Amino acid sequence: MTDKQNNVLNIENLSVKVGDKNILKSLNLTIKSGEIHALMGPNGAGKSTLAQAIIGNPKYTVTTGKILINGKDITDLQLYERAREGIFLAFQEPVSVQGLKYINFLRTAYMSLHPNEKLEYKKFIEQVQELLGLFRLDKSFIDRSLNDGLSGGEKKRMEALQMLLFKPKFVILDEIDSGLDVDALKIVAEAVKKAKESGTGILIITHYKRILDYVSPDFIHVLVDGTIVESGKAEIAKKIEEYGYDYYRRGEVNAKVG
Amino acid sequence: MQKLDENFEIKKDKYDFKTNIKPVYQVGQGLTRSVVEEISRVKKEPEWMKNIRLRALEIFNSKPLPTWGPDLSELNFDEITYYIKPEDRKSSSWDEVPKEIKETFDKLGVPEMERKYLAGTVAQFESEGVYSKIKKQWEEKGVIFMDMDSALQKYPEIIREHFGKVVPASDNKFAALNTAVWSGGSFLYIPKGVHVDLPVQAYFRMNGELEGQFERTLIVAEEGASVHYIEGCTAPTYSRYALHAAVVEVYAKKNSKVRYTSIQNWSDNVINLPTKRAWVEENARMEWVQGSLGSKITMTYPSSILRGEYASTSNLNVALAMGEVWKDNGAKVVHAAPNTSSKVVAKSISGRGGMSVYRGLLRINQGAYNSKSSVQCDALIVDDISKSNTYPHNEILDDTAVFSHEASVGKISEEQINYLMSRGIREEDARSLIVLGFLDDVLKEIPLEYSIEFNKLIRLEMSKMGAVG
Numbered sequence: 001m002t003d004k005q006n007n008v009l010n011i012e013n014l015s016v017k018v019g020d021k022n023i024l025k026s027l028n029l030t031i032k033s034g035e036i037h038a039l040m041g042p043n044g045a046g047k048s049t050l051a052q053a054i055i056g057n058p059k060y061t062v063t064t065g066k067i068l069i070n071g072k073d074i075t076d077l078q079l080y081e082r083a084r085e086g087i088f089l090a091f092q093e094p095v096s097v098q099g100l101k102y103i104n105f106l107r108t109a110y111m112s113l114h115p116n117e118k119l120e121y122k123k124f125i126e127q128v129q130e131l132l133g134l135f136r137l138d139k140s141f142i143d144r145s146l147n148d149g150l151s152g153g154e155k156k157r158m159e160a161l162q163m164l165l166f167k168p169k170f171v172i173l174d175e176i177d178s179g180l181d182v183d184a185l186k187i188v189a190e191a192v193k194k195a196k197e198s199g200t201g202i203l204i205i206t207h208y209k210r211i212l213d214y215v216s217p218d219f220i221h222v223l224v225d226g227t228i229v230e231s232g233k234a235e236i237a238k239k240i241e242e243y244g245y246d247y248y249r250r251g252e253v254n255a256k257v258g
Numbered sequence: 259m260q261k262l263d264e265n266f267e268i269k270k271d272k273y274d275f276k277t278n279i280k281p282v283y284q285v286g287q288g289l290t291r292s293v294v295e296e297i298s299r300v301k302k303e304p305e306w307m308k309n310i311r312l313r314a315l316e317i318f319n320s321k322p323l324p325t326w327g328p329d330l331s332e333l334n335f336d337e338i339t340y341y342i343k344p345e346d347r348k349s350s351s352w353d354e355v356p357k358e359i360k361e362t363f364d365k366l367g368v369p370e371m372e373r374k375y376l377a378g379t380v381a382q383f384e385s386e387g388v389y390s391k392i393k394k395q396w397e398e399k400g401v402i403f404m405d406m407d408s409a410l411q412k413y414p415e416i417i418r419e420h421f422g423k424v425v426p427a428s429d430n431k432f433a434a435l436n437t438a439v440w441s442g443g444s445f446l447y448i449p450k451g452v453h454v455d456l457p458v459q460a461y462f463r464m465n466g467e468l469e470g471q472f473e474r475t476l477i478v479a480e481e482g483a484s485v486h487y488i489e490g491c492t493a494p495t496y497s498r499y500a501l502h503a504a505v506v507e508v509y510a511k512k513n514s515k516v517r518y519t520s521i522q523n524w525s526d527n528v529i530n531l532p533t534k535r536a537w538v539e540e541n542a543r544m545e546w547v548q549g550s551l552g553s554k555i556t557m558t559y560p561s562s563i564l565r566g567e568y569a570s571t572s573n574l575n576v577a578l579a580m581g582e583v584w585k586d587n588g589a590k591v592v593h594a595a596p597n598t599s600s601k602v603v604a605k606s607i608s609g610r611g612g613m614s615v616y617r618g619l620l621r622i623n624q625g626a627y628n629s630k631s632s633v634q635c636d637a638l639i640v641d642d643i644s645k646s647n648t649y650p651h652n653e654i655l656d657d658t659a660v661f662s663h664e665a666s667v668g669k670i671s672e673e674q675i676n677y678l679m680s681r682g683i684r685e686e687d688a689r690s691l692i693v694l695g696f697l698d699d700v701l702k703e704i705p706l707e708y709s710i711e712f713n714k715l716i717r718l719e720m721s722k723m724g725a726v727g
Contacts, residue, residue, distance in 0.1 A: 099696050109682055112682035112687070
């Protein structure tokens, strides 16, 4: 799955509601292998909704549109089936499961995601420990409970660790930068670059420009009120820094951008 | 649905099969004085044992059913068969055990476990022990491990000295019933200073419906001795109930250590009402480990009476209440001497309408100064239709005692399931992971063979559950 193949994630005309509330409205987005996309937007714009809709959280109802991987429609697939198609989300707030050791969780997940690979337990442990080292986490983490008693920064690093371990086709990082100090942010940014190099297509969801200084995205999209109002390159991030998201709300996009 | 990822193949319940065998002898249905006399006569027992039985019958008749806990009204004492003798001979070689019975225990893996890691085995089918053996090296050191009926014939003095002292017939209605009609069970005797470093196991198999199994187990660990006793129990499924009412008496003498592991996986028509209690003397340690997987109704509260200074006990209880079952589990500890300590950990899982109850009694007597105790009970409820209750009863009568009690009730959340599923894990496997995580710290106390069974069973149960929400 990691070979430099040309995978394409297509989000076509996607509208999503939660309960009775329409959140995403006719959203279009295409991500290819090895690309880094950043999705920026104010609170409540629908950034996390997009993440949850892509992974298939049943609370989020797709009312129009499709999600496709390499042309295969995955819109009606369950969470675990989409994961097996190569979708991975680094959660903004991953839940804890008391007593479920990381090593058991990681191993079960890995075997589910790569059923045809013969997994040698010893090698797998070595691989996980190596990654723990990369993220400056103690080796003893393999025996700790899933997200139980971890600091905010440790949880984020464990999410990023899974991204490298599971080798998905597409990764969504939902506010991976929140709660990270500069050092941890750099480590995570390195991991994102690593994933990109191995051919993973990446969507970074963020409120702030900070992380983008370290990963330099290929595309930036601005999401306001459930719609992508602008797409472009690095200059967009600067604009947001300068004027804030209100700039897009006032409908001045066309007036000032050109 | 049945075949998950290659490592998680779910097998049908391997315990649910019936053995075709004609008993060599059985009493008629119902419980009368003549049935009790008949059992004693067939067993060629000494007069004093017959008298103990007859007194117990009177006590049984005079006591009402418990008015608390699960509903036992289904029990009709007139339709139960109290004694079924499957075979005349008792063997110490599996080759001599009748073919059908040997095959039964083969299927259950009993001889295999014996070969792999046990110091001795007693196997009981219906009312009688059919096989017992203790490995030579332990026999030479004076360790005795055999079925209780044989022990009564061979060592009547030891039995008479200890029988019914820890659990008197008057303790409760089912202890009285057991004392009146007991048959089989195991007798384990460890001489002074002997450490049996491999576990011994007794395996109890019931084969019919409307029958009772009333084994009687007596464990005597002399001064400084140590032993780990494992008990396994299974039965095939029937539409009508079967009654299992055992009595277990343990003597942990000065400086001794006894671990009693019980893994019951009775079929879901079995009503399981054992009484288990230990006397723990000075500086001795008693450890109860209970894995309660099966049965329709279980009421069991293994007890430790800490009679000597520095005596200690632990009680670890894991109960699975899946489907229309009621698990009433718990522990009793009486601190009757200074500097004694106890630790109770109870964990339960309820699902598919199951009810799990923790019911405990913790008493620190006045004068049992500097005693310590902690009680922790955690329940996990896996759906919206199942229940869990906790009834701890604590009597702390000494001011110097240190006592703590913690209880928690948790549910599997949708967020947890979604998170695990987003990592490619199917819903039922996600539930299994959460449940096994919840049990992690207690499962490692269970012998490996049984904890693998536990694992499989939880996966099987979780695969029966419906979708989220």
